Amino acid sequence: MTALLRNHWDWLLEQRWLLPVLVAIGFILAFAIPEYNLLNKYVQLVLMYVGINIILAVSLNLVNGYMGEFSLAHAGFMAVGAYTAALLTMKVLPIAAYPGLFPLAVLAGGLAAALLGLLVAIPSFKVRGDYLAIITLAFLMIVKSVIENIDFIGGPRGIPGIKKLTTLPWVFFWVVVSIWMVRNFVYSKYGRGVLSIREDEIASDLMSVNTRRVKFLAFMTSSFFAGIAGGLFAHLLQFISPRVFDIIKTTDILIMVYLGGIASITGSILGATLYTVMLEVLRPSTVAGLLSWLPDMVFNPLNEYFIRHLGVWRMVIMPLLLVLVMLYWPRGIMGLREFRGFIPRRDREAHHVLKIPKSGEMP
């Protein structure tokens, strides 16, 4: 029986129509859910956050997972994208008359972030490892500090009253674009360069990999999608301030990436989804709702001593879970493995060779 299922599964994965059909179903659902209120508003909101976090995790994985650097600047790129997009929709573009201009604002946010990504790529030519991590951290702090000091964009108070323009179809669209672009990048000639930089930069330089160009491209792609996610995030939360994009935000994204596993798109999707959903599920109201079928005799004391206090304690439980995952599962859920459907056909056999670095040591 399992053999039969496995055969069908393999057959399914070989089909060229598989991914397009999945994407099409996704789009239909993304349009139908808000239109016909198939899910309640809260679940829709969580879905959109899941999508934004997937974009963030997949794009950070490009630099931290595939290229093996340790970048802490992702929240900074996100901030740049969020501020650019929010300023465009509030002060420049006539959004009230033409709501269709919203994707332009998000795109501009992504491009602005990509431009700054170039700036971070330059130090990475000379500096690697822990020291590059510091540079990216410094970059994050500088972005935050600059925003705090420009009064025109609200300074430390931030921008309130952004219109809620982010919708489920747009989030889904950008999720698909980010996964598609990162996947194509990783399995392209430059993607091999990215992997070779992770394994050994000097050796790949000697093998005539243009490491500078590869780093430029990787940092730019990564920061571009961080900016996109920032733009979507700003128009979902409807309020941004420098404090939203601090080091804690970067830590969140890092956790999603490493929980899912490095160098794996599937991993990032799973990591972002699990992390976001877990944080939501552990809310007192959700847990109370989930357990309300219990008899009163059990439910009431549980509620009194445990569930009502979850609001604070869930933030204690999450990092504890992360530490446990890292201790017993150091590679994360999908570390260095990939869902076969995401791997281009010509690479499916070769992927097994790429998969296990024998040294076991990763930067």
Add this chain to the structure above:
Amino acid sequence: MSDGIVYWLQQILNALQLGSIYALIALGYTMVYGILTMINFAHGDVFMIGAFFCFMAATMLGLPFAPTLLLTILGTALLGVVIERLAYKPLRNAPRVSAIITALGVGLFLENFTLALAPYPKHIPPLLENVTWDLGGVSLSSLQVIIICLSLGLMIVLDYVVHRTPVGMAMRAISWDKTFVPLMGIPVNLIISITFAIGAGLAGAAGTMYALAYPVIDPYMGIMVGWKAFISAVVGGIGNIRGAMIGAFILGGVEIMVTAFFPSTYRDFVAFSLLMLLIMIRPYGILGQPRTQKV
């Protein structure tokens, strides 16, 4: 004395105070890095826990300054050892990134755990009678003298321990080579535990002094101070103990000077820009040794 000199002296004094607190924390980062090549991102939160231990000892037990400091140092040292044993030791042979992420997780756990127990900022009672002397226009408080002298004293002791005692020799040996050192009969686990205890204890001392100098404490205070101490360690050349001290005083000096001449909101901007420049010019820090990479 002219006004200009008085002003400068005053600022240098403030820089020394801030720098010595950064230095005490930076030492923990740099020691752990030297011995395990691991960035212990939870270290800033150990510093925060130190401030809270100080608060508990001072209010719940009602202790005076010296026992409070001692208890705090012991408490954080124990915490450091427990964290290492439970969270880092199992990952010693795992990819480096897992250890870093675990450290971030431990840090978040400490922050949020403290937040769950102490949701509101706490006020530290004045443990020391603060006398301010006026030295020709430069005001010098007894608190400043205690912070600076105590920190310098601890640093001198640490420098002596690391460079002149058998334990210090074992530490340096482990950071030099991990394969053959155990064969020489050096108890690697014990030495690593001692390293964590010393590092965390120094962070606890820094927490106490910080809490005395800036008496409102909250669970997130360790993040920014921790990162700045980490930066100090990197500026000095991470893994190098004397470098960490130099880096901390440089960073303290830069921060104080920036606030003296610009609006204080530019402090982080200038400090981090300088850091970025320094790393681009000298990627291995002031006292760090460039490592050659073999293919």
